[in-house]
Amino acid sequence: MTEQIQSKRPLKLLLAAPRGFCAGVDRAIKIVELALEQHGAPVYVRHEIVHNKFVVDSLKAKGAVFVDELDQIPDGGHVVFSAHGVPKSVPANAEERGLAYLDATCPLVSKVHRQAERQVEAGRHIIFIGHAGHPEVIGTFGQVPAGSMSLVETVDDVATLTIDDAGNLSFLTQTTLSVDDTAEIVEALQRRFPTIVGPKGEDICYATSNRQNAVKAIASECDLVIVIGAPNSSNSVRLVEVAVRAGAKAHLVQRADDISMNWFDGVDTLGLTAGASAPELLVREIIDSLSRHFDLDEQQVTTAEESIIFKLPRELSDSGV
Template sequence: MTEQNENRRRLDILLAAPRGFCAGVDRAIQIVEQALERHGAPIYVRHEIVHNKFVVDSLRAKGAIFVDELDEVPANAHVVFSAHGVPKSVPEDAQNRGLAYFDATCPLVSKVHRQAERQVEAGRHILFVGHKGHPEVIGTFGQVASGAMTLVETEEDAEKVEVADPENLAFLTQTTLSVDDTAEIVATLQRRFPAIVGPKGEDICYATSNRQAAVKAIAGRCDLVIVIGAPNSSNSLRLVEVAERAGTPARLVQRAEEIDFNWLDGVTTLGITAGASAPEVLVRQFISRISERFEVREDQVVTAEESITFKLPRELAAAADPA
């Protein structure tokens, strides 16, 4: 065994930090866990609570039942809405059916919802920068009347979009977008519509920005970047794009078992990060798998410290407090 270890090729790993869970994801998972503890299984969850199969499977094992729509939830049950946010019609439907619900919408997404309402109340049409079909986009559009918002996905869209009243216009963005791509789209909108009103602060959340900055910091030093995250996770996909934009090949994987060791041919320095919905245990499992074949040396590159936490809903906070 000693001889085999000595013959293993060395592989340097640069771990991006921050990586993995953000405060909104952590809060959403706690909401499901505390609802289970307080009310017992089953607790129904509308859509994936966060975009990560490991997390969803772990909660399912504890008694969570994931459904696509509320009509799959039986009467008098408890239901949790996902971290991505939902249209106003969803809690209204839950109330009409007498369902007890907990809203796990990330507070930073809720902030965008409130901004959308305020801009429409001020008489402005909203150009919303985001990805069609993403749950967060669907939820945000569902905060205002139909026709009050127009989706802008690309810089080309920003060049072509037509509005009825350029003097009464606002823009908002999905929280999990590419910082660089969004800046270009917003710049185009501001050039075309000088009177357009933007949010007071960036809509792209701190965790998305921090994880992209961390990948930028390591990508130039790596031969390959691995992003641990789900294929339907917007922020994870953006991390792949950030690495590739820096000129470094990148791969998205969900679990350690998905690694193809052929990817590591010729790789001497490997970058690793994780999307905001991916727990650290998946990172450790991935590195453990690689260590079976390589002599691994880890180095963590820290570009920001995160200390943000979000409070649980009042009705669950007491259950979570051991005091």
């Protein structure tokens, strides 16, 4: 007797776009790859070049060695600084050691660094909106003298701020925050400190804003949203929060193996996106995995087109590599 083939249950899949790699992540990965081509292995990378295990493991396989601090790098070594930015003391230390370094800091993070310097030069104390301990926050604080910047993470933090010169303040933000949460914190700052000076443009980067808007566009139609990204990836974690706020259940996963079929009970429409440091290859991996269990109706929902490309460091672009 021929065994009857069980038909797969239909599942509508809404793919958020934009998703995945941003220009800053693309640039950072390319810097490591070109440094390996130019200098050969090993090339050392201080901290994760971007917050994604798949990307880090892929670069390790090509000869990148990831370290926590410069003292783990032998004399004469080549080092790349991560996309999140580093305190000024790090390149200064590299120069003292005679280490050849490439800075893969995202240009949009570097822009915030320069803004911080200008505000301090203008004699203003900076209120920085960000997440304590995040590499980008550590790097930005390291651009200015100690004591010239205070961190707030929530609206409640604004109320407890102790400021000596409340009439001479400015604020800046981490580039990978929730757009909505940050707007609430900025409003609280402006209520408490009416003369506080903000940046001329938005500090939250275009890619973070675009990915959050794309999730907002699909989440209300979804029973479940899956976000591909690392737990230590700020922009990926924010995408989960955005989906939940829009009324969907949401899970953060790194690979297809992290997905539980139990999540799909009662799920007719699934949303799928990826944080700015997650490659499209992982999106396809998850779609391929789901297609083994469901009859997928895949639809892409595009809310913005991205065409930004950041230049490589002069040391690489001039080398002919």
